[in-house]
Amino acid sequence: MTGYLLTAGVNARLDTAVAVNGTVPVHGTVATRHTWTAGHEGKSAGYVKIGATTPASPSPRWSVLITGGVHARELAPPDALVAFVERLLSAYARGTGVSYPAFTTNGVTYPAFDVHADIVRAVVERLNLVVAPLVNADGRDYVLAPLPFSAPVAEQELHKNWRKNRRPKPPVFTDERAGGVDINRNFDILFDFEKHYSAAGAATVRTSTNHLHDTFYGGKSSAGSEPETKNLVKLFHDEGIGYYLDVHSYSRKIMWSWGIETNQSDDVAQSFMNAAKDGQRDGTAGNAYREYIPSGQEAAASMMAFLMCNAIATEAGGADPTALRRSTYEAIPSSRLYPTTGTTTDFCFSRWFTEAAAGRPIRPVTSIVIEAGGDPRNGPDHQDGAFWPDYTTQYPKIEREIHAAIWSFLTQIVVTPVTGPSAPPPPSPAPAPSGTPSRLCLVATTLYRDPEHPSVVFLRDVRDRQLLSTGPGRRFATWLTTGYDRVSPGIAAWFTHHPTTARLTRRLVFGPFVATLRTVSAATARSPRARSLVLSAALGTLAGPIIAAGQRQGRRRKLRSLRKLR
Amino acid sequence: MAILAVSGGRELLARLPSQETVMVSIVGSTTDENDDGTWTVTVHAGEDQIPALEGLGYAVAVVTTDAQLLARWREIAVERPPEA
Numbered sequence: 001m002t003g004y005l006l007t008a009g010v011n012a013r014l015d016t017a018v019a020v021n022g023t024v025p026v027h028g029t030v031a032t033r034h035t036w037t038a039g040h041e042g043k044s045a046g047y048v049k050i051g052a053t054t055p056a057s058p059s060p061r062w063s064v065l066i067t068g069g070v071h072a073r074e075l076a077p078p079d080a081l082v083a084f085v086e087r088l089l090s091a092y093a094r095g096t097g098v099s100y101p102a103f104t105t106n107g108v109t110y111p112a113f114d115v116h117a118d119i120v121r122a123v124v125e126r127l128n129l130v131v132a133p134l135v136n137a138d139g140r141d142y143v144l145a146p147l148p149f150s151a152p153v154a155e156q157e158l159h160k161n162w163r164k165n166r167r168p169k170p171p172v173f174t175d176e177r178a179g180g181v182d183i184n185r186n187f188d189i190l191f192d193f194e195k196h197y198s199a200a201g202a203a204t205v206r207t208s209t210n211h212l213h214d215t216f217y218g219g220k221s222s223a224g225s226e227p228e229t230k231n232l233v234k235l236f237h238d239e240g241i242g243y244y245l246d247v248h249s250y251s252r253k254i255m256w257s258w259g260i261e262t263n264q265s266d267d268v269a270q271s272f273m274n275a276a277k278d279g280q281r282d283g284t285a286g287n288a289y290r291e292y293i294p295s296g297q298e299a300a301a302s303m304m305a306f307l308m309c310n311a312i313a314t315e316a317g318g319a320d321p322t323a324l325r326r327s328t329y330e331a332i333p334s335s336r337l338y339p340t341t342g343t344t345t346d347f348c349f350s351r352w353f354t355e356a357a358a359g360r361p362i363r364p365v366t367s368i369v370i371e372a373g374g375d376p377r378n379g380p381d382h383q384d385g386a387f388w389p390d391y392t393t394q395y396p397k398i399e400r401e402i403h404a405a406i407w408s409f410l411t412q413i414v415v416t417p418v419t420g421p422s423a424p425p426p427p428s429p430a431p432a433p434s435g436t437p438s439r440l441c442l443v444a445t446t447l448y449r450d451p452e453h454p455s456v457v458f459l460r461d462v463r464d465r466q467l468l469s470t471g472p473g474r475r476f477a478t479w480l481t482t483g484y485d486r487v488s489p490g491i492a493a494w495f496t497h498h499p500t501t502a503r504l505t506r507r508l509v510f511g512p513f514v515a516t517l518r519t520v521s522a523a524t525a526r527s528p529r530a531r532s533l534v535l536s537a538a539l540g541t542l543a544g545p546i547i548a549a550g551q552r553q554g555r556r557r558k559l560r561s562l563r564k565l566r
Numbered sequence: 567m568a569i570l571a572v573s574g575g576r577e578l579l580a581r582l583p584s585q586e587t588v589m590v591s592i593v594g595s596t597t598d599e600n601d602d603g604t605w606t607v608t609v610h611a612g613e614d615q616i617p618a619l620e621g622l623g624y625a626v627a628v629v630t631t632d633a634q635l636l637a638r639w640r641e642i643a644v645e646r647p648p649e650a
Contacts (some may be wrong), residue, residue, distance in 0.1 A: 003643030005643040075642070144644045152575050153636055157567045160639040161591070161610060206594050215583070251595040251608075286581050337580055337597040337605055371595040377571040377608045377629040386569060386630070391643055528601070 003391050004075050005082060006144055007137040010045045013082045014133070018048060020354050021089035027052040028407055030124060031089055036231040039138035041166045045069075045078075047132035047235070048085050050091070051123050062363075063128040063239045063414050066406065067232070069245040069346060070184050072162045073387045075198035076372060076395055077247040080402040087403070100315075105393045107145035108326065109499035110400060111318035122414045124366060129410070130239055136183055138166035153197025159168050160388065163214040165228055170211065178211040181218040184360055185340070187233070187347035190260050190272050190281070197342075201283035203487060206338035217342055235452055236348050240288050241365045243413050244348040247402055250373035252329045254308050254405065256301035257349040257367045259334035260341055263529075266427050266471045268292050272350060273357060283339045287479045291335075294425045295472030298333075301366050302530060303537030304412055305331035308370070316400040325381045326374070327401055328439035330523070332530055334369060345369050356423035363421055370405050375399045428475065443491050447506040455514045458521075462539075466521060473532030569630035573606040577579045579624055582607065588618045 016034060020030035030052045040045040044211075051061075052279030066084075068077030091098045097117040103110045123129065134140055143162050147155060185207045190196045194203050208215045218225045224233055235241065260272060261281060269291050270277060281289045289319030309329040317327030334340070339386035339483065352365040373389060385394040441463070444456045467477040520538050524531035570589075572582065576599075582592060589611065596608040600616055604625075611619075613632050 001644045005645050009645050144642070146644065149640055153632075156636060156639050160642070161567055163591070204580040206583045206592055208583070210586075212589070248595075250592065253595050255595065284578070336595075337576070337607065338583060338592065338594045338595065369595075375593070375608050376569055376594045377606070377627075379598070385638075386640055388642055 001044060004081050004144055005134075007043045007045050007141050008059075008517055010078060010082055010137075010140075011135045014045070014048055014085060017082075017086045017089050017238075021093040023091050027054055027125075029352060030092060031085075036234070037227045039136070039165055039227055040168060041138040041141075043137035044130070045134035045137045047130055048278060049239075050085070050088065050124060050129040050131065051127060054125050058123050058418060060418050061127055062242045062416065062418055063130070064243045064245075064410065064413055065091070065132070065235060065239065065241045065248065065348075065548065066245045067132045067135050068411075069134035069136050069140055069318055069342065070228075070246060071158045072136050072164070072181075073160065073247060074249040075143070075387060076249055076398045077402065078134040078140065079395065080372070080399040081247060083399055084406055085131050085133070085197045088120065091117070092124045092471045096120070100403065102497050103396050108322045109320060109321045110316060110327070110397060111320070113315040113400075113404070119407065123410045126414050127410065128239065130235065130241070132232075132235070135232065136165050139164060139180070142166055146543070146561045161214075164216065165226055167218075167226065173211060176210060177214075180216070181222075182215045183226055183228045184344055185215050185217040185342040186222070186224060186226050186229045187344060188344070189347045189350045190341040191217065191223035192220060193217075193341040196272075196278050197281040197283055197319065198279055198285070200285040201281050201289075201339075204283035204285050204338060205341055207341045210242060219320075220511060223342065226250055232344060233294075233347070236351060241348060242365055243409070244345060244365065244367045245406065245409050246345050246367075246369050248369060248371050249398070250384065251371040251375045252373065252382070253371045254305040254329055254331050255334040255369045255371070256298070256305050256331075257334055257346050258293060258341050259346050259369075260339055261289065262287070262335050262339075263291035263293045263298055263333055264471065265293055265295035267299060268426050271353065273353060282334070284337055292427075295428065295475065297364060297366070297424070298439070299472060299476075299533055299537040299540065301368065302331060302333075302533040304366065305368055306534045306537070307412060308368070308405040308408045309523065312404045315404040315407075316397070322381070326397075328527075329401070329405075331371075331534065332428045332527060350446055353424055361421040361423050363419055364424075368409065370402065371403075372402050427471075444510070446491075447510055455511075458514065458518065462521065462535055466528075467535055467539075469528035469532035470536075473536050476536040476540065567610055567635050568612055568628055568632045569635065570609050570613075570616070570619075571606055571627040571629055572609050572619060573600070573604050573625040573627075574623060576603070577606055579605045579607060581637075582609075585622060588615050588622065590615060590619070 018031045018033045025030055031048055031050045033048055035046040061381045068081040087098045090465050097120055098115040100113050102112045139162055143159055145159055158176055164182050167181050169179035193207050194202050206215055207217050270289055309331045312327050312329050317324040349367040373384035376383055376386055384398055389395045389398055441456055441459045444459050445451045446455050463477055467473040520534050524534050591610040593608045599605050616626050
């Protein structure tokens with residue numbers, strides 16, 4: 001029978017994938033199955049660890065965790081993660097890539113796409129990958145419990161809309177909804193939120209102290225109380241997780257931490273660890289308190305989220321305009337209108353701060369949440385079935401999107417050098433402003449031979465307006481223009497004397513670069529803050545190395561001059 | 567249980583999680599700012615909650631009715647694990 005996997009089905013499929021493809025003749029063990037503590041009703045799906053060691057494998061390597069099924073009613077993510085494990089192990093065992101066939105539903109065709117064998121090999125041989133497709137196994141089976149067609153509406157609703165785990169309800173309650181704890185509010189990060197936030201701020205926090213609510217946090221002083229929470233906390237610690245992706249549904253968004261507050265990168269004292277700020281955190285009721293995140297970390301996380309959105313659009317969406325519209329995701333910080341406390345991703349990210357504060361620094365942590373599938377309120381292009389996609393006509397599209405996002409996530413990690421343990425850096429001082437904001441983009445003007453060419457005008461707007469919406473963006477813009485001023489006259493002069501190369505550079509390098517920036521700018525236009533951060537990251541990735549090389553050359557020149565003076 | 571689009575001013579909508587007189591499940595990641603400065607969020611709640619929500623000042627639109635969602639729940643298919 002075709003349909004969503006119960007816990008037993010998840011276990012059976014993972015066991016089979018590891019038994020069949022978990023060992024390869026050349027490299028031995030590639031994947032292993034692990035159990036963990038069962039939930040209150042005795043269900044558990046455990047997890048799979050994937051990683052082969054070859055002479056080319058780096059040491060140390062990044063540890064990466066992907067989870068799904070934290071919320072019971074979100075049906076698509078666990079199945080999608082089981083399918084991902086199967087495809088990854090099967091492809092690695094055969095030395096192939098992964099092919100996703102085209103998928104047609106409701107008259108729209110989503111194109112075939114491939115993941116190259118080199119990427120499969122790099123993921124398995126360069127990362128420690130842990131996949132836990134079903135964190136809340138008890139809850140899943142409660143949602144999927146077969147009920148007779150004649151079951152009362154209230155009973156159907158109770159099961160199919162269940163979000164929490166299955167902790168028994170306290171004896172004083174008769175209402176079945178009083179059972180369970182929202183695992184994604186149970187982690188030890190600003191857990192007792194009524195103490196940590198002002199009254200106005202706490203009113204905006206989407207965490208509840210009411211047993212009947214589906215965001216019930218577990219009760220006062222119960223941080224980390226649930227078996228599912230303990231399982232993940234242990235995994236974060238034991239595996240030294242540096243990158244974490246938690247797959248949820250729905251709304252077609254990819255989000256980075258923090259969720260506890262809006263982000264800022266200027267004041268390290270505004271930290272979840274600072275008890276002196278208790279009662280002052282204002283959630284989204286005010287802007288006096290915002291949570292510190294190092295600017296480089298936010299730029300990297302936002303870029304990662306943006307590139308994941310881009311991968312979904314280009315690979316799972318493709319060229320058909322309708323397919324593309326229906327596979328368009330948005331990259332945003334987690335805290336928008338509603339802050340959230342005690343979440344899996346914020347807790348994982350917070351370990352970078354808390355472990356350093358305890359004198360046990362760990363590698364930097366990046367936490368990302370994907371909310372897969374459309375929000376039906378947004379119209380005909382967003383009908384993905386909300387929490388309950390049809391298994392035949394809607395789920396396959398969502399699975400493709402989740403997989404495209406995961407491949408992008410993992411590919412980005414593979415190419416990220418493994419850094420050592422470190423404390424989160426303090427704010428970097430803003431460099432002195434240089435130049436006037438209205439000056440020309442010298443290289444762009446030389447390449448386009450027109451200071452008012454639309455691409456030149458666009459680049460000026462990015463530099464003089466779009467980057468300036470955030471502190472990190474302003475600092476980056478200053479760094480960029482300072483460095484640019486240093487290297488651009490030489491580059492422009494060189495292009496002036498090499499017109500053919502200039503033409504080719506404009507067509508093959510600069511044009512696509514500007515097009516990418518335009519896409520980034522348009523995709524994030526609704527959030528000036530996100531746009532500033534993502535553009536900073538994009539420009540840093542693409543233009544940063546040139547400027548850094550120019551700065552190094554400048555320093556070497558200065559050094560030579562000093563030596564001559566001696 | 568229905569899927570509702572709930573709209574209002576920023577401050578009003580930000581207080582939705584703490585409203586004790588309505589029982590709604592907020593899909594937090596769906597919050598969006600509208601062009602007129604109001605915000606909209608998707609929530610799961612019975613259609614019988616609509617009068618209470620409107621009484622608190624929220625504008626409510628039904629996205630999926632109680633009956634449509636119930637019909638969907640009744641048809642969810644489950645894959646059985648292979649027999650040992």
